[in-house]
Amino acid sequence: MTNPTTPRFSLPLLAAGQAQKEITHNEALTLLDALVHAAVEAGPVDAPPEDPTEGQCWIVGTAATGAWAGQGNRIAIHTGGGWRFAPPREGMRATRLADGAQLRFDGGTWLPPxxxxxxxxxxxxxxxxxxxxxxxxxxxxxxxxxxxx
Structure with a gap:
């Protein structure tokens, strides 16, 4: 049985009769915390940073390496439990904190202004x-x- 998720951002949903619901609920809150009014440190970048702080996010480049391999264009979120990856949706915007640029996902790539x-x-x-x-x-x-x- 697959875990139920929301249609837009694949946020985990609670299942009927599920044990340890707090784990699923906390995972959904972690993803929401990163995606609502998204702000990323930098990106797109291909290599994960060496010493990220919990809660920091990056846009993963299309030639991702290391822990980010295979996660191109996703938003990488560093959590206490490791990396989480959220798929972008067409029209999604994120502020790049490195330069203040508003990036927009066009369905295939992240575009700068x-x-x-x-x-x-x-x-x-x-x-x-x-x-x-x-x-x-x-x-x-x-x-x-x-x-x-």
Whole structure:
């Protein structure tokens, strides 16, 4: 018999008549603690850190090694019991604490925010400014900060 889990993040559910329910419940709370308003130390990175602190999280790279092997794109959570791995969902966002970037999972990879070049002068300043503003609006809309019309 397989253990029941939630459909989105595979959080463990309690089973009828289950002994030691606190273990399953605590596992679910540990995963929720890491995934709600997700914040990761860095990532994607392929190698686990040497001396992680309990509760720290990373986004695992696609060429993961060591304890992270085979866990590409997942969120690695360091707990008192070792590493836990949570699968990302399409549209999931995580703040990368190393630089403050808001990463977004597109269903296949973690994407950093889009960048755009600064205006570099030109003969027709008005058209260049309009182009930059249009690009800015598209990027803000892509991040869900506004709706472009």
């Amino acid at each position: 889009a960048t755009m070049g600064a205006p570099s002068g030109g003969v027709i300043v008005d058209s260049e400014a309009r182009g930059v503003i249009s690009t800015l609006i598209l990027h803000l809309a892509a991040q869900g900060l506004l709706i472009s019309g």
